[in-house]
Amino acid sequence: MDDFILRAMLAGIGLALVSGPLGCFVVWRRMAYFGDTMSHSALLGVALAFLLNINLMLGVLGVTVTVSLCLLYLQKKGSLSTDALLGLLSHSALALGMVLIAFMSSVRFDLLSLLFGDILAVGNDDVIAIYVCAAVILGLMYFLWRPLLASTVNRELAEAEGFNPDLTQLVFMVMMAAIIAIAMKIVGVLLITALLIIPAATARWFARTPEQMAVASSVIGVASVILGLEGSLQFDSASGPSIVVAGLCLFLLSMFASRLLNGVLGKGQRQ
């Protein structure tokens, strides 16, 4: 296996391990479009990082966190519905990023790889950054699991019984921003949410508890990354879409499998 493929595999697997449990929360909290908004604003982060000459991941992290805080603030003001606000922020951030990139003629951007991922762009330091980030996020999730889950089920109940949902929400947003920053090179800004949602949705067919769903989602995500990157090499397709297509295939397969399983079990029970 070539070095760059190995790096991409390692990076993708590290990413999928975190996106599994995080993606479950995105699904449970109905935040898919919110994730989209954050990841679309990543492009603006890239542009700003080049403009200010700072680290790429830091730039992305800064912009995505800012956008999510803006959203929370505007939601509290309550002048527009949440979906309109999300649409406004999502597309404005994407457009601003594109325009800013066009202005910077001195730097050559590969726009396609920013939008859809490029495994050739994954360096050794990226792999290290991904695993450091992944370790931190997984650690946080482990320690915050109960308050995160409780405030997902019911915010007021969590607060009444001694948790701090505001803090939990903030930590969750930063974790989302972090995963977007590290996922950008592999799946691209347009498809990051798919990596969060599709494995979680696939895991839903089989899981009986939230914990099972989180673990299964990680495993399915890792499988999607491995299959997707293999496919990407085979067919010379962009890495992001290939991973997402692999995830979709797994989703469809498990949907039929669970239908079949339920059908057989259902008949067994009737007899």
Add this chain to the structure above:
Amino acid sequence: MQLIEMDGVGIKLQGRWLIRNVTLSVSAGEIVTLVGPNGAGKSTTAKTAMGVLKTDAGKIRRKPNLKVGYVPQNLAVDWTMPLTVRRLMSLTAKPSKTEIDRVLEKTGISHLIDSNVQQLSGGEYQRALLARAILRMPDLLVLDEPVQGVDYSGEIALYNLILDIREELNCGILLISHDLHVVMAQTDTVVCLNGHVCCSGAPEHVAASDAYRQLFGDAASQSLAIYHHNHDHSHKADGTIVPSRGDSGDSCNHG
């Protein structure tokens, strides 16, 4: 020792008072029932008592380290989250297996331990939520319409269960009733809200009344009571208080 004392509490949202000048208290072993029309601020009052909402006026005193068990009005668990009754029990705490078994037996839903919460009937779900809330051994139990979606006989059974819980834990209970006039007979204090406290009083004497027996029969009088309101004012559509006996001001005689 009072568990919670609210004194002249008000909550404002976008310039409008949701509740204003609400004074009530709950002590250990006491059942306080909130009644009032839709939008009267019953849930708001309960959430304020627990500290979920921040007050804009008045004072709240809580017993230090007050442990609250809460059954919210609408706890719709998203169907995308796989959640069994067993897992629901350890949502905010870490109970042991025997504790879970005991509390499910007490609430009569032991057989449902491995069911998905989304598949429970209204009554079963309310029992599961109640079981979860009392697992924590709370000092104060806040029940927001605990008998919603439960039929009449189920309602009486649930009220009896709540009484058992009070006996066992000696906890204070703040209960929000879905019915304006019918409350648990064992309620110590009924507080009628409509933005402010319209009236409050003890209901036990009404359970024995003839009008009540005619309406619900003898069996029901063990657990339910009619609460007669005796207001000296009424409300306009926007909530403004209109005195009915010609006396002026925001205050009213408590009936």
